[in-house]
Amino acid sequence: MASEELMQAQAELWCLSYGFLKPMALRCAVKLGIPDAIHRAGGATTLPGLRAALSLPEAKQAHLSRLMRLLAALRIFTEGEGGDAGVYRLTPVSLLLVHNAEANGGACLSQFATSATALSNLSAYLRLDEWFKQSGEDGGGASSAETPFVMAYGTDYWAADAGDAERTARFSELMGSDSRLVAEVVVRECGEVFEGVASLVDVGGGNGTMAKAIAGAFPHVRCSVLELPRVVERVPPGRRRRRGVRRRRHDGFHPAGRCCAPQERAP
Numbered sequence: 001m002a003s004e005e006l007m008q009a010q011a012e013l014w015c016l017s018y019g020f021l022k023p024m025a026l027r028c029a030v031k032l033g034i035p036d037a038i039h040r041a042g043g044a045t046t047l048p049g050l051r052a053a054l055s056l057p058e059a060k061q062a063h064l065s066r067l068m069r070l071l072a073a074l075r076i077f078t079e080g081e082g083g084d085a086g087v088y089r090l091t092p093v094s095l096l097l098v099h100n101a102e103a104n105g106g107a108c109l110s111q112f113a114t115s116a117t118a119l120s121n122l123s124a125y126l127r128l129d130e131w132f133k134q135s136g137e138d139g140g141g142a143s144s145a146e147t148p149f150v151m152a153y154g155t156d157y158w159a160a161d162a163g164d165a166e167r168t169a170r171f172s173e174l175m176g177s178d179s180r181l182v183a184e185v186v187v188r189e190c191g192e193v194f195e196g197v198a199s200l201v202d203v204g205g206g207n208g209t210m211a212k213a214i215a216g217a218f219p220h221v222r223c224s225v226l227e228l229p230r231v232v233e234r235v236p237p238g239r240r241r242r243r244g245v246r247r248r249r250h251d252g253f254h255p256a257g258r259c260c261a262p263q264e265r266a267p
């Protein structure tokens, strides 16, 4: 390899190896409440302003500066735009992390970001190589090798929530927030998709946010949501049967769409 190519390859490898710092920085920003703090400050603030708003120790100022530089490089915030050196502003990405921001119609994806980057997810991915080597016949039989998550926790992603009502509720809520955001665009921009459609089933449709939005905007479409019983149970009864929306209890669903034996499998 020529020197230039060698150095380029080495730089790319470093970037890939430390790429995990990007979601970690995002998670840290959400956990510290940085998007909310900038929003409360009117959409723009300086490093000392941020440190004060977050009540961080002065000794952490230099570290906060590094974190903000990384987040600005990732376009989660901007810094110095319009000649305002040292001023951090929200971007469309970080606006999605603000609680109760009017611009997002109240949808906030901060819980989505922290859930996706949670240790429970990461520890399963860290075992991907082990999972590839597993034959599936040793240990607990074929199901033990179904996914790295099963290998790490002995149960699949959806069944892991089964005994934890709070986690189930949190997941439905965070997915619902994401769907609310998408539903607005679907309803506004994709009307022609629903022309001639008499009914639809949202498989794994969570708390029914998307189905409700579709049924509300296109009353000729009869919408059903197919979900796990524990998710359906958490939806207040009055909201289960809105006009045009039926919700079905369900014990299992084959990836191809056929009902299968009662067990919790990803749709």
Ligand SMILES: C[S@@+](CC[C@H](N)C(=O)[O-])C[C@H]1O[C@@H](n2cnc3c(N)ncnc32)[C@H](O)[C@@H]1O
Pocket (backbone or CB within 6 Å): 158, 172, 175, 176, 179, 203, 204, 205, 206, 207, 208, 209, 210, 226, 227, 228, 231, 250, 251, 252, 253, 263, 264, 265, 266, 267
């Ligand atoms: C990625 S989430 C999608 C959430 C949904 N689109 C929303 O707007 O909230 C996948 C959903 O599939 C559901 N699910 C998992 N296994 C299922 C099964 N066997 N039958 C029906 N739903 C299932 C989960 O409970 C979860 O809500």
